[in-house]
Amino acid sequence: MSGTTLAHNRPLTCAPSRAARELGLKRGEFDLAVHLGRIRTVPDEGGGGGRRVPRSEIDRLRSRSESLGESVQVVGTTEAAALMGIPAGRFTRVARLGLVTPVKWYPNRYRAVVWLYLAEELRRFAADEKNARLLTGRTPTDLSDRLKAGTDQRARNWRGRHCGFLLRQADGPWERAGVVAGFLDPGEIDDVLTDPRERAHVTSLRPAPPAHGAPGSPTAQLAEDLMTAADPDEIEWFRHDLAREAAQARAHRPAPGPAVPSRHPAPDRPAHARGLRGWLLRRSPRPAH
Structure with missing residues (x-):
């Protein structure tokens, strides 16, 4: 038995789209409530890396769905x-x-x-x-x-907030390292993680930026830029946090092998273009409102 059903054929959990409807929320409002920790989700027991909402959580929130909607305006x-x-x-x-x-x-x-x-x-x-x-x-x-x-500070503050959300959703130590790596340029990850197997595994766990536009489009590139730490001290903070998370994950269990193919492969670049200096040289101003 999968654990997703119980007596009277009532599911223990339901899909986010169903939960949003039952709580009277638009899908964007629902996702934001999850982001803010106001709706608890659990890993999908069916696999695939998705999340589901416990039926008990929907029951708990249904009585105050109006105030929940106001809280995510x-x-x-x-x-x-x-x-x-x-x-x-x-x-x-x-x-x-x-x-x-x-x-x-x-x-x-x-x-x-x-x-x-x-x-x-x-x-x-x-x-x-x-x-x-x-x-x-x-x-x-x-x-x-x-x-x-x-x-x-708008982009930087958003990154810090988004990182916190992703860390709360991470299912294990290596997944936490992958979250932090998601906010660094691939060259920075190379500098911090010198073991090829660890680097490949962490890179495979990097979260994608919030979906905006088709892959490879200018809008998707904008999302990638906003996801990546820009200021020198911010980059250093994420580097330090990646090293710490990787050390904790390593102590928990070694990175699995063989190496996992990268979701975000680093482009071929000369050695002098890697790391903090190269990243800063490649930065360009971003428009913002």
Whole structure:
């Protein structure tokens, strides 16, 4: 018996699409609720790497599905500014400073990034008296100087949030290492993981970027760029975390062999183009809204 059914032919778990319908959520809202840890999922016992929702979880949430829907409401810059009672330009500055964190994004028709934020987080931010100086009057000098220097923490903050979600869903130590590797350029992974078998296994477990556009399209490339750490200290943080996760996985069990084919093979590059220096040289500005 698979464990997915019980007495009275009632399934123990159901597919995400069915769970979303029963909870009165759009699929995007459901996925975001899972992302935020508000809906518990379990691995699909039938294999394939998918996730399912326990029937007990749906029963628990059904009584408060309305508040669940409100908790995953997302807004763009214009709505966010109106919600907080500030001009759109000031909200953008607050977001660029990293004081609020995007939860999702999508490309507009010009392939510029449109960031989305949780409405409930923005309400809390605006209601906190400690943030009043950021919403009215002149921007504090130290923050203004950072803006003039070109700071923009939106992509970085989204990566940190998305990494946390993927780590919560990881099913084992090597899978956790694969999650962290998903935010690094392949050259960085090569530098951190010197054992070919470990490197191949971890690379095979790297999560794909959020789906936007057909594989190989400019929009898909944008998604890949946003998924990859960009700032030197951010790259170093992910490198350190990958080394730590790999060490913990290694202590748990050796990487399986023979080597697993890579899902994201590293392109052929000269040795001097690999690693942190090469990655920084290849970076190009990304448009964002």
